[in-house]
Amino acid sequence: MADATTKSTVNVGVIGYGVSATIFHIPFIAATPSLKLHSILQRNPAASALSAPRDHPAARHFTALAPFLADAELDLVVVTTTPETHFSLAQEALRAGKHVLVEKPFVPSAAEADALIALARERRRLLCVYQNRRWDGDFRTVQKLLAAADRPLGRVVEFETHFDRLRLDKPTGWKGALGIDRGGSALYDLGTHLIDQVYVLFGAPRSVFASLASQRDGLRAGPQRPDLQPDSVTAQLFYDAGLVALVRIAVASVETRQPRFWVRGTAGSYRKAGLDPQEPQLKRGLKPGDAGFGAEAAEWNGKLTLFDQADGSTRELDWPNADPVTYTEFYRLLADAVLRNREQDLPVPAEQARDVLRIIEAVKESARSHREVDLS
Structure with a gap:
């Protein structure tokens, strides 16, 4: 592989050609000027409804890992396969001298994350994790509220x-079949996003108390059911100064407006319903850069409620999302980091994803x- 610091374009190779690759990665690679879709590894395109050679004839195509990694022109490998394969594929790519981006959930354990981090540093290659929901419009709105100099919410007590x-x-598919010990279940799939967002805002918690359950089956995880694959998560993350963060995932929620964020402070609160629109837009065929991509309809604006200490009154304001930068920002930052080979420039360093895995492991132990479970 050529020294990325001497190049202006990063050659990207994608392992896997399912929803993750076709919806969440390749459109953003194509939209990033300093990235080029160089190659795709799809083990059996003829047997799949999705065919990489048909969809991307200009790219190089492989059906086996060894020749894919042996390509000297390949700079960055994107691992989009199922979670239990992430560790071995990332390990082989790093050993082959490639930079690596791994789809979330990163790997099933913090110990595996540590091993990959050590290997990346030994080989002087970058290792990044695709926590793309850091660039959700509603989450960025929460970030801006909490970082505002005038502190409109006051001291946050509940999140x-x-x-x-x-x-x-x-x-x-894997979301219904892969066990929790191999990176499956709602805890690793959706919980990785939610816990990562809490981590970005507040860092690692002091302690965790959690319950895992299968709402579909009416079962709760515990000593009698250590093998349960939960579809529901209720986790409390405790911080100093009395802050409690609640992470909640459910599959039996009958609502017309599903809750997303509720942030309560000593001077105000912020409530938001609905999900960031980028995923459904991508699934409908909208591309990064298209008009309206990442924008949310005004009917889904959040509500900011402020407390007036002078007269004890409250007032509610319509609070639209921050201007969307969308998931394109993740890939822009990743491309710049690879071109400079600077770990500190990565949008989501693997160490941060490792810290999130430690919280997930505490959630599992608490359940x-x-x-x-103490994390301090």
């Missing part, structure tokens, strides 16, 4: 982040033991 849906049918 709720939800991913509640009505999905009573078990999902097909198993029915006790608060």
Whole structure:
């Protein structure tokens, strides 16, 4: 691989050609001027409804890992396969001298994350994790509110982040079959996003208390059901100064406006319903850069309620999302980091994803033991 610091374009190779690759990665690679879709590894395109050679004839195509990684022109490998394969594929790509981006959930354990981080530094290559929901418009709005110099919410005492849906049918594919010990379940799939957002805002918690359950089956995780694949998560993350962050995932939530954020402080609160529009827009075929991409309809604006200490009154304001920068910003930052080979410039360094895995492991331990788990 050529020294990326001498190049102006990064050659990107994608491992896997499912929804992750076709919806969440390749459109953003194509939209980033300093990135080029160089190659795709799809083990059996003829047997798949999605065919990489048909869809991207200008790219190089491989059906085996060894020749894919042996390509000297390949700079950055994007791993979009199922979670239990992430560790071995990232390890082989790093050993081959490539920079690596891994789809979330990163790997099933913090120990595996540490091993990959050590290998990346040994080989002087970058290792990044695709926590793209840091660039959701509603989350960026929360970030701006909490960082505002005038502190409109005052001291934050409670923070709720939800991913509640009505999905009573078990999902097909790995999301319905992969065990929690291998990176499956709602905790690793959706919980990775929510816990990562809490981590970005407040850092690692002091302790965790959590419950995991299958709302579809009416079962709760614990010593009698350590193998349960939860579709529901209720986790409390405790911080100093009395702050509590609640992470909530449900599949039996019958609502017309599903909750997303509820942030309460000593001077105000912010409530938001609905999900960031980028994922459904991408699934409908909208591309990064298209008119309206990332923009949310005004009917889904959040509500900011402020307390007037002078007269004890409250007033509610319509609070639209911050101007969308969209997931394109993730890939722009990643491309710049690779071109400079600077770990500190990565949009989501692997160390941060490792810290989130430690919180996830505390959630699992708390649900198993029915006790608060100390992380301090």
